[in-house]
Amino acid sequence: MKTKNYDITIIGSGPGGYRAAVLATLRGKKTAIIENQTWGGTCLNRGCVPKKDWHETAKWIEQSRHFEKRGVVGMALTGDMTQAWQHQHKVVETVRASYVDYLKRLGVHLYNGTGCFLDPRHIQIQSAAGLAEIHTETSVIATGSVPSLPQGITTVPGKALTSDMLYDDGVPSGDRVIMVGGGVIGTEFAYIFTQLGKQVEWLTHAPPLAHTRYSPQAKDTLKAALAALNIHPQAGFRIARIETTTAGVTVFDDLGKSVQGDWLLLATGRHAFTEGLGLENTNVTLDDRGFVRTNTMLETEEPGIYAIGDAVGPIMNANQALSDAQIVIHNLLSAEKQERDPLWVPELVYSAVELARIGMDDDAAEDLGFEPAVGFAAFETSPRALGQDDSVGFVRLLADMDSGELLGGEIVGRDAGELIHLLAGNGNRDEALRKIVETRVNHPSRAEELVNAAETLAARWGLEERIFGATD
Numbered sequence: 001m002k003t004k005n006y007d008i009t010i011i012g013s014g015p016g017g018y019r020a021a022v023l024a025t026l027r028g029k030k031t032a033i034i035e036n037q038t039w040g041g042t043c044l045n046r047g048c049v050p051k052k053d054w055h056e057t058a059k060w061i062e063q064s065r066h067f068e069k070r071g072v073v074g075m076a077l078t079g080d081m082t083q084a085w086q087h088q089h090k091v092v093e094t095v096r097a098s099y100v101d102y103l104k105r106l107g108v109h110l111y112n113g114t115g116c117f118l119d120p121r122h123i124q125i126q127s128a129a130g131l132a133e134i135h136t137e138t139s140v141i142a143t144g145s146v147p148s149l150p151q152g153i154t155t156v157p158g159k160a161l162t163s164d165m166l167y168d169d170g171v172p173s174g175d176r177v178i179m180v181g182g183g184v185i186g187t188e189f190a191y192i193f194t195q196l197g198k199q200v201e202w203l204t205h206a207p208p209l210a211h212t213r214y215s216p217q218a219k220d221t222l223k224a225a226l227a228a229l230n231i232h233p234q235a236g237f238r239i240a241r242i243e244t245t246t247a248g249v250t251v252f253d254d255l256g257k258s259v260q261g262d263w264l265l266l267a268t269g270r271h272a273f274t275e276g277l278g279l280e281n282t283n284v285t286l287d288d289r290g291f292v293r294t295n296t297m298l299e300t301e302e303p304g305i306y307a308i309g310d311a312v313g314p315i316m317n318a319n320q321a322l323s324d325a326q327i328v329i330h331n332l333l334s335a336e337k338q339e340r341d342p343l344w345v346p347e348l349v350y351s352a353v354e355l356a357r358i359g360m361d362d363d364a365a366e367d368l369g370f371e372p373a374v375g376f377a378a379f380e381t382s383p384r385a386l387g388q389d390d391s392v393g394f395v396r397l398l399a400d401m402d403s404g405e406l407l408g409g410e411i412v413g414r415d416a417g418e419l420i421h422l423l424a425g426n427g428n429r430d431e432a433l434r435k436i437v438e439t440r441v442n443h444p445s446r447a448e449e450l451v452n453a454a455e456t457l458a459a460r461w462g463l464e465e466r467i468f469g470a471t472d
């Protein structure tokens with residue numbers, strides 16, 4: 001068997017692996033990427049991309065309730081989840097084909113198969129075609145994550161599924177869906193499924209998003225938006241056991257309560273996936289939660305092997321995986337090293353309202369000795385939001401009371417996922433609020449509320465000079 005040589009080999013083609021492969025090749029490195037499922041990883045095939053496709057459809061259905069008063073008459077829109085599945089599937093296939101095409105055009109060597117370290121510089125690739133072996137100077141572990149199930153619970157195709165199974169296998173028959181989990185997936189899917197025509201029994205242990213850094217005001221806004229659509233989480237339910245029959249599924253908690261439905265979606269977390277990677281043939285180690293142990297520059301304990309994205313955790317989103325890929329490729333090619341700073345990577349939730357946040361929350365700012373000044377602007381009087389019949393939400397900025405440095409920000413409402421980029425620039429955060437108030441805006445737009453929030457903050461907390469500049 002002839003061994004091929006690479007400068008950089010990436011295992012896993014999710015957003016982390018794909019981005020690392022693109023950046024390494026654009027910067028002149030001979031690069032290989034290995035994938036044992038569908039190209040594009042969780043995010044493209046079973047996560048962000050199909051989920052956002054569905055979220056868009058859900059929003060249309062929700063907004064169609066305003067159509068008549070807007071002068072759009074003669075339509076009664078309802079959701080069809082099976083057709084919605086077909087739609088996301090086409091989008092995903094199109095994106096996947098373009099990803100693979102781009103990688104090939106760049107000259108990345110693509111391997112379909114499972115990568116396994118034989119030693120720190122040799123990787124075996126096992127595929128239907130047989131075994132191959134490559135030599136590589138450096139490698140990036142980008143193997144992502146898989147769903148976690150509570151103890152004693154197993155999946156049953158068509159009856160008790162994870163989000164991976166839902167996107168891989170299609171929508172089971174039956175409209176009565178039980179959803180377990182009050183994390184990000186539960187919070188997003190409870191909304192999406194309901195708009196797509198399902199009757200959802202949403203069982204959560206803690207209140208939705210309890211373990212996230214969104215402000216109480218953001219969580220309250222979300223709760224009210226969900227309640228307005230008659231979506232109510234049933235908190236205090238810890239799933240202990242399930243029974244499935246051809247007719248459906250019954251879910252039991254540890255106090256003996258039971259709920260029946262046609263099928264069940266288990267959204268009870270995810271964990272890093274490193275099985276079969278041959279880490280025992282390297283010095284790479286895992287922490288006690290199963291994440292690959294790295295330093296802040298994403299170097300593992302084995303020189304020359306890096307790890308990124310969900311495999312490193314603990315924050316598991318595509319934005320973090322993309323940011324990690326940039327850091328690793330930069331550090332591989334530059335003497336000046338960059339460090340991971342998860343705080344300044346945007347986090348999003350796409351539910352009955354969009355929630356976006358970046359930077360510190362109030363508690364973290366105070367713990368670090370800052371005195372947070374808050375700037376607030378609501379969308380309820382935004383001409384753009386009112387014209388869209390979608391004026392729920394706000395912009396909330398946090399700055400240091402002495403210096404005016406931007407400490408963090410939160411945007412709740414339509415397009416929050418786009419607007420958050422105005423706070424995510426890598427520039428000097430001392431100057432961030434001044435840059436916002438100096439931005440030449442499009443009117444009417446939602447972005448204007450960021451300017452309003454920054455101006456409010458300046459005026460309320462005596463930071464006019466820092467934020468508007470000195471007056472003569």
Ligand SMILES: Cc1cc2nc3c(=O)[nH]c(=O)nc-3n(C[C@H](O)[C@H](O)[C@H](O)COP(=O)(O)OP(=O)(O)OC[C@H]3O[C@@H](n4cnc5c(N)ncnc54)[C@H](O)[C@@H]3O)c2cc1C
Pocket residue numbers: 011012013014015016017034035036037038040041042043044046047048049051052113114115116142143144145163164185273275276277308309310311316317318319320321348350
């Ligand atoms: C339902 C859902 C919705 C989501 N929505 C969002 C969202 O809106 N925004 C957001 O930012 N994040 C979202 N996420 C999270 C996001 O999908 C993940 O954080 C992201 O995909 C992680 O990227 P990654 O590159 O680390 O790994 P992954 O995308 O998980 O990719 C890892 C790849 O490695 C492959 N692999 C594993 N082991 C091997 C091996 N030994 N050899 C070869 N290949 C291997 C796997 O098959 C997989 O394709 C969502 C997740 C889910 C489940």
Ligand SMILES: NC(=O)c1ccc[n+]([C@@H]2O[C@H](COP(=O)([O-])OP(=O)(O)OC[C@H]3O[C@@H](n4cnc5c(N)ncnc54)[C@H](O)[C@@H]3O)[C@@H](O)[C@H]2O)c1
Pocket residue numbers: 150180181182183184185186188203204205206209237238239240267268269270315316317318347348349350
């Ligand atoms: N927009 C995004 O960025 C996005 C979207 C979806 C998923 N993701 C990521 O994917 C990962 C998986 O999402 P998730 O929502 O499954 O995980 P999560 O960790 O956000 O939430 C898991 C939920 O399951 C609950 N749970 C666990 N065991 C339970 C039990 N026995 N009974 C009842 N409830 C139980 C927990 O209380 C928690 O609410 C997360 O890291 C998430 O951040 C990100």
